[in-house]
Amino acid sequence: MTYCVGLRLNRGLVMMSDTRTNAGVDNISTFGKMHTWCVPGERMITLMCSGNLATTQAVVSLLEERSKAQVDRSPSILEEPSMFQVARLVGQTLREVIAAQSGDGQTAESPFGATLLIGGQIAPGPTRLFLVYPEGNFIEASEDTPFFQIGENKYGRPILLRAHDPEMSFEEAVKLLLVSFDSTLKANLSVGMPFDLQTYENDSFRIGHQARILQDDPYFKEISDGWGEALRTAFGHLPSYSFSEDPSEP
């Protein structure tokens, strides 16, 4: 499994991914799932991956190769004129890789499947965030749904739904994502540290902040312990159920 979140704020994007890959619980490894292409002043694109590692690595390698040597006259992620076109290119590349690996063209829900998040900005367009399906099609984050999760999305979703605010600072947003990642980490062994983190500020066309949050990161420990404590306190402050007031009591 995997857990990656892309969060759209009014000021830009925050992307976070875990780094665990596994083929069974007895075969785990650490692989970065966040990949960045940047032409300072012109474009900044970040890709996060979940799903079959061979598939996602092949997609990233193809995108990399085509951005460096235009031998096969394919379009390049560094030349596409808009984020929409980048999402199309990434979707096509993903679909191609899955089709090639599955031989007879089997795509959806195949064991070669992968789901991707792409966020970024290409001048003069706005910052955009897309979720690309294994079929190669994609959807865009909006004001109503300002974040996408891929991989193990359920455990960490309630706090994102409750605490997200588009006006948040990057620092607040990182805190929010760490709380969401912490809940996921506690419940699913196939999501693991370290976490990769990146922020992008609108119209900067360069990486904002970038960090790898390690197992022994003191801030993460503070959030993880503090959140457990804060939850218990918050829970304690809610009124208890009262059986006697309940009219349906027998």
Added chain:
Amino acid sequence: MTYCVGLRLNRGLVMMSDTRTNAGVDNISTFGKMHTWCVPGERMITLMCSGNLATTQAVVSLLEERSKAQVDRSPSILEEPSMFQVARLVGQTLREVIAAQSGDGQTAESPFGATLLIGGQIAPGPTRLFLVYPEGNFIEASEDTPFFQIGENKYGRPILLRAHDPEMSFEEAVKLLLVSFDSTLKANLSVGMPFDLQTYENDSFRIGHQARILQDDPYFKEISDGWGEALRTAFGHLPSYSFSEDPSEP
């Protein structure tokens, strides 16, 4: 989908189930998923169901019939000498029903599958809580894992893990379950109100409290609104991430 939780406390059991069944999002109904057999002073058994509704209804009907008329000389849930034997009987019945429905004996992960929770007490034994798999085998809750969830278990799990305390009162436990159900309800359309609630106090051999929590229940509304607010407040009190302190910042 479904969401049911059985929670073992030092003082007894709390069971809660939703009532939504669905065959696609365009075909939803309300069915009780909680069934009780009680012989005052001797035994009290509660069953909660998730999975194929035809399967779970058949299981409950068979258990009911056999507890009333011993025509087929099958054992009865009202005669088994212990909760362990009840779990075996329920597991065998479930396995039988699935085998009959799937014809050729297909069992695990079949569309006829169902998962059950059984809790209760038969004198002179202790209170016990079991989770029964579609294969008919079962596991028991312990001090390390004092609760079982069936159906859509992920969204509501983090708060159970964090806030459960075996010393809790029934009132606190109902509050905890309602918070867990609220998170699930908000994220999965196939879990729906009303909720059925039952408590059982050790050695009482009768239903403790029983209630149906309706859509407009004022306490549930208070918990649902209050928990969102409490989460945001708790979140606000945690320290924000600081980019400048991070040594891996570029």
